[in-house]
Amino acid sequence: MNLLSVVVPCYNEEECVPLFYQELMKQEACFKEEGVDLEVIYVDDGSRDGTAREVKKLHEQDGRVRLVSFSRNFGKEAAMFAGLEKSKGDYVVLMDADLQDPPALLPQMYQALTKEGYDSIATRRVSRKGEPPIRSLFARCFYQLMRKISKTEIMDGARDYRLMTRQMVDAILSMREYNRFTKGIFGWVGFETKWMEYENVERAKGETKWSFWKLFLYSLEGITAFSTVPLMFASFMGVLFCILAFVLILFTIVRKLIFGDPVSGWPSLVCIIALVSGVQLFCLGILGQYLAKTYMEVKNRPIYVVKEEI
Ligand code: UDP
Ligand code: MG
Secondary structure, three states: OEEEEEEEEEOOOOOHHHHHHHHHHOOHHHHHHHOEEEEEEEEEOOOOOOHHHHHHHHHHHOOOEEEEEEOOOOOHHHHHHHHHHHOOOOEEEEOOOOOOOOHHHHHHHHHHHHHOOOOEEEEEEOOOOOOOHHHHHHHHHHHHHHHHHOOOOOOOOEEEEEEEEHHHHHHHHOOOOOOOOHHHHHHHHOOOEEEEEEOOOOOOOOOOOOOHHHHHHHHHHHHHHHOOHHHHHHHHHHHHHHHHHHHHHHHHHHHHHHHOOOOOOHHHHHHHHHHHHHHHHHHHHHHHHHHHHHHHHHHOOOOOOEEEEO
8 A cells, every 4th residue: 555645834824724625535535546655744833723633623523634743833834844745755845824825736646646656746826816916926926037137947836735656755854945935845856746737726714824924025035046146147237237337437537537627516426325235235144144044944853843743
């Protein structure tokens, strides 16, 4: 018998935990036919509601349900990493608790993985219906920018919903970086991936844990983790301003020789100083971002802290 581990990061999802279990178990018969055992690992990411209690209830009914509880909220990235680390399956799938990753797709994904010889089956949503338009716009811009400045392939609309072989999971686990951007890590480790598309599904219960600001910071995480192009931007601006300065010097000398008027031009001077110092601070900021990330990596803190495990 093969074992399939289902990893579910949960943050304040007490309503979704039992719902998710019910929906998943509707697929159980399909897996029995294939000779596949299931284990469900709920990773409670420091929830402040009854998430852990709900999972324990499920565990009492069904021993295949496991719980990993964090000591505080470490974020979805940490929760996914912990789930992968605790999983024992020959195959592992990452799924959201809110049923936005439809379990009905799972048997089909498993078929593709085992019969067609892929290492991973990934999903992407082709629509973003039900999402605020401004968020979709920023998301699209982010993916376009990433495609330009990073060598790692990051798909637009890609979900974290992904079925992987043990080999790929081990590769992901070998990347123990603190600033995690899993969408990039999936691409970085490589392997043969098949993409499956589906229409966006709205969350079953509760509300999204990602505010616009949190998503914005997460996108910066993605950029600094998988591209160093912004660092090059500083050098590029430096060269550009050197050329500009050279032209200005020539212009000033020539003007002095022809018109003999060196004094006027206070406003232009102020503008130039303001512009150049602005650009300098901006570049310094970029440098600071990378330095901060390096600082956090060097500290080598654990990615998560477990409070309770069942
Ligand atoms: N999540 C988590 N830790 C967090 C935020 C979210 O484990 O700090 C989980 C959440 O419980 C859900 C999944 O990550 O299972 C996706 O979150 P959500 O549905 O809020 O995001 P959205 O689908 O709106 O992007
Ligand atoms: Mg969701």
